[in-house]
Amino acid sequence: MTDPLDRAMHHARAWLDGLDTAPVGGRATADALRDALGGPLPETGADAGEIIDALAAGAGPGLHANAGGRFFAWVMAGSLPSAVAADWLVSAWDQNSGMFTVAPSTTIIEEITGGWLKDLFGLPPECSFAFTTGCQLAHVTALAVARHAVLEQAGWDVGRDGLYGAPPIRVLTSANRHNTLDAAVRYLGMGEAHMEGVATGEFGNMLAEDLAEKLSGPARPTILCLNAADLNVGTFDDFATLVPIAKAAGAWVHVDGAFGLFARTSPAYRALTEGIDLADSWATDGHKWLNVPYDCGMAFVRDAAAHHAAIAKGAAYLSPSPDVRDPSDWNFELSRRARAVPVYAALRELGRAGVADLVERCCRHCVSLVSGLGALPGARALNVPVLNQGLVRFERAGATDTENDAFTDEVIRRTNATGEAFFSGTTWNGVRAMRVSVVSWRTDQHDVSRSIAAVAGVLSEAET
Numbered sequence: 001m002t003d004p005l006d007r008a009m010h011h012a013r014a015w016l017d018g019l020d021t022a023p024v025g026g027r028a029t030a031d032a033l034r035d036a037l038g039g040p041l042p043e044t045g046a047d048a049g050e051i052i053d054a055l056a057a058g059a060g061p062g063l064h065a066n067a068g069g070r071f072f073a074w075v076m077a078g079s080l081p082s083a084v085a086a087d088w089l090v091s092a093w094d095q096n097s098g099m100f101t102v103a104p105s106t107t108i109i110e111e112i113t114g115g116w117l118k119d120l121f122g123l124p125p126e127c128s129f130a131f132t133t134g135c136q137l138a139h140v141t142a143l144a145v146a147r148h149a150v151l152e153q154a155g156w157d158v159g160r161d162g163l164y165g166a167p168p169i170r171v172l173t174s175a176n177r178h179n180t181l182d183a184a185v186r187y188l189g190m191g192e193a194h195m196e197g198v199a200t201g202e203f204g205n206m207l208a209e210d211l212a213e214k215l216s217g218p219a220r221p222t223i224l225c226l227n228a229a230d231l232n233v234g235t236f237d238d239f240a241t242l243v244p245i246a247k248a249a250g251a252w253v254h255v256d257g258a259f260g261l262f263a264r265t266s267p268a269y270r271a272l273t274e275g276i277d278l279a280d281s282w283a284t285d286g287h288k289w290l291n292v293p294y295d296c297g298m299a300f301v302r303d304a305a306a307h308h309a310a311i312a313k314g315a316a317y318l319s320p321s322p323d324v325r326d327p328s329d330w331n332f333e334l335s336r337r338a339r340a341v342p343v344y345a346a347l348r349e350l351g352r353a354g355v356a357d358l359v360e361r362c363c364r365h366c367v368s369l370v371s372g373l374g375a376l377p378g379a380r381a382l383n384v385p386v387l388n389q390g391l392v393r394f395e396r397a398g399a400t401d402t403e404n405d406a407f408t409d410e411v412i413r414r415t416n417a418t419g420e421a422f423f424s425g426t427t428w429n430g431v432r433a434m435r436v437s438v439v440s441w442r443t444d445q446h447d448v449s450r451s452i453a454a455v456a457g458v459l460s461e462a463e464t
């Protein structure tokens, strides 16, 4: 018999210790993974420790090393040491963290952590909050409250009467939005057909004149969604101008700050978020820039009473605790994981100064990567990163745009195949580009040089 916890510790350490030398991208095909991990449902049990060994061996070839310093795809990172360790404790403690009576310690840790996050992000102290699985569910949570509030303002009780016969809710967004907003609108029965685009400028920033124009008609239930950094180039909407226009028209303002809300934690980048605290709700992620394990997102709502009215469960048998915040009153879930505990650990490991330093380091490395890659022969940076997101395109002399689109995808694919670094692609302003997203506490200058060298190698090979 082998102790499964000891085996898990061994494999976790081996994985983390190997990050610098292992290929950054997982290489196993779906079929290879099915062969290694699948087979019929076992008829009888097996030794727990041996199962952990087999799991690590089977899954290993299909793991992406996003926990390492050279993974720049999507917006993904690894986790701080204290956050990984705290997450292990969460599983071992196994507290059902929906209510104080059921999970006293983890409920209080969540209460403390929510307060720290409001302070860290400079959000209004009266805000309520929810720890969700990610930014997607943070959007759903915040927009469920928004739906409740704008309909209440129109004299409609959505909790009692549902959406049957309710006045339609208009959702104003820009083309630059993340598609999780569309999903949230769909899930909440507000209908994609009721989403309306506001015009944007060169970097995808929402234009105030068009917003004012769209809001100039008779008042009707409206939710405006703004970006605290879009995914491609990190553009922030001009909150200080746009939010007052929307508020004057009675609209609810929601901010997608999946990673961009973290700009607020650094004196060097805080100006990008000016006026963001005027909004009504904010969604962000813990598993992106705070470097805590999946899954973890957060929603914040200025009107705590509306949040409670829209979400609280209030079943008598649950006997809510009068002077304690029960997480289930602010979240969709009842039984749930103590998701705030790794966040608590990460905030204690870093402190306010450490979070700011993490944000600033990532932004600096993003600028070096984008300028270093952009200076390679055959490469062109499409932006100077304002935050931690950049775009680089690869072009051959005399080639058409379509050929260069294919060449760009080819460079990404070949770079990833080297195992030295890992990037994803995107379409921005109609052309293909390599995305450079830096959100890991592990990324350092050496990782940046090594990744630029990997792309340089791919480009010189492509020349011959």
Ligand SMILES: *Cc1c(COP(=O)(O)O)cnc(C)c1O
Binding pocket: 075, 133, 134, 135, 136, 137, 178, 180, 229, 230, 231, 256, 257, 258, 259, 285, 297
């Ligand atoms: C990642 C991301 C989301 C979705 O977040 P999940 O945590 O994956 O649900 C939404 N908006 C933006 C801008 C993002 O970068």
